[in-house]
Amino acid sequence: MSLIRLSTQALAYGYHAGEPFFPPLELCCRAGEITAILGANGRGKTTLLHTLLGFLPPLAGTVQRNGAIGFVPQLFTPPFSYSVLDMVLMGRAGRIALFSLPTAHDIAAAHRALEMLDIAALAERDFSALSGGQRQLVLIARALASECQTLILDEPTAALDLHNQAQVLQLLTQLAREQGLCILLTTHDPSHALAIAQRALLLMADKQYLYGHRDKVVTEENLTRLYGIPVRQVTLEMPEQPPYQALIPLFTLTEPR
Ligand SMILES: Nc1ncnc2c1ncn2[C@@H]1O[C@H](COP(=O)(O)OP(=O)(O)OP(=O)(O)O)[C@@H](O)[C@H]1O
Structure with a gap:
């Protein structure tokens, strides 16, 4: 069994004491494993991540962290203007001594992270002048530059085009498989959860959650309950590739009058 990098014991989280979003949550995330968290808007996914990261105190229970954690937040615009390289170097902050400049090793790590995301050409650009998708890739590079053992990402593909979504999913799979990242x-x-995650957490209505192996949890029935619209699973056969499992929402639109 591989190393446990992040776990919770009877974790209750939320903003107001006495009103946790969910009943006590027991999570166990191991090295080399990807966990996907799904839930409707406002159900508490970001709040959970902030609690796991230690930005918010638990209302009850504990979070155990083992090793350095890198975090990719949802998109944000920094108050000052930074170059892309400087943004990525911020991922090294924990490794650079106070009042010291980044070493050649830090700068090489930042460039390596930019190359992993295929955005080396953006290094000298102003971060605030990038598109949303480009910024998202830079924030992922910043987390990777920290050489963390656990990587926590808040909707990392939300602003990305299809090519970059595939690239980021592929990169996350490689980081878990080859470097043992949790x-x-x-x-x-x-569909992203089915494609890359081994485990999934579904934050359901009525303060219930489902947690376990993705094949048991990310099902048509559970997703239909989760989102309140029918969801169907289809298997797509592709030449020389393993079959691809997609989960399709069935939107029914009423005719305009
Ligand atoms: N600082 C805060 N203080 C009090 N309540 C907050 C705060 N931030 C968020 N909330 C509330 O907590 C709930 C969960 O928000 P959260 O951002 O965790 O949801 P989410 O599942 O990540 O949503 P989305 O999918 O829309 O990003 C929401 O009702 C939100 O209004």
Whole structure:
């Protein structure tokens, strides 16, 4: 059994004491494993990530962290203007001594992270002048530059085009498989959870949650309950590739009058 990087014991979280979002939550995330967190808007996914990261105190219970954690937040615009390279170097902050400049090793790590995301050409650009998708890739590079053992990402593919979504999903799979990273991500795309995660957490209505192996949890029935619209699973056969499992929402639109 591989190393436990992040776990919770009877965790209650939320903003107001006495009103936890969910009943005591027991999570166990191991090295080399990807966990996907799904739930409707406002159900508490970001709040959970902030509690796991230690930004918010638990209302009850505990979070055990083992090793350095890198975090990719939802998109934000920094108050000052920074180059992309400087933004990525911020991921090294924990490794640079106070009042010291980044070393050649830090700068090389930042460039490596930019190359992993295929955005080396953006290094000298102003971060605030980038598109939303480009900024999202830079924030992922910043987390990777920290050389963390656990990576927590809040909707990492939300602003990305299809090519970059595939690239980021592929990269996360490689980081888990080849470097043993423990990865947790939130997503609104259940197909992404099926494609890359081993475990899934569904934050349901009525303060219930479902947690376990993705094949048991990310099902048509559970997603239909979760989102309140019918969701169907289809298997797509592709030449020389393993079959691809997609989860399709069935939107029924009423005719305009
Ligand atoms: N600082 C805060 N103080 C009090 N309540 C908050 C605060 N931040 C968020 N909330 C509330 O907590 C609930 C959960 O918010 P959260 O951002 O965790 O949801 P989410 O599942 O990540 O949503 P989304 O999918 O829309 O990103 C929401 O009702 C939100 O209004």
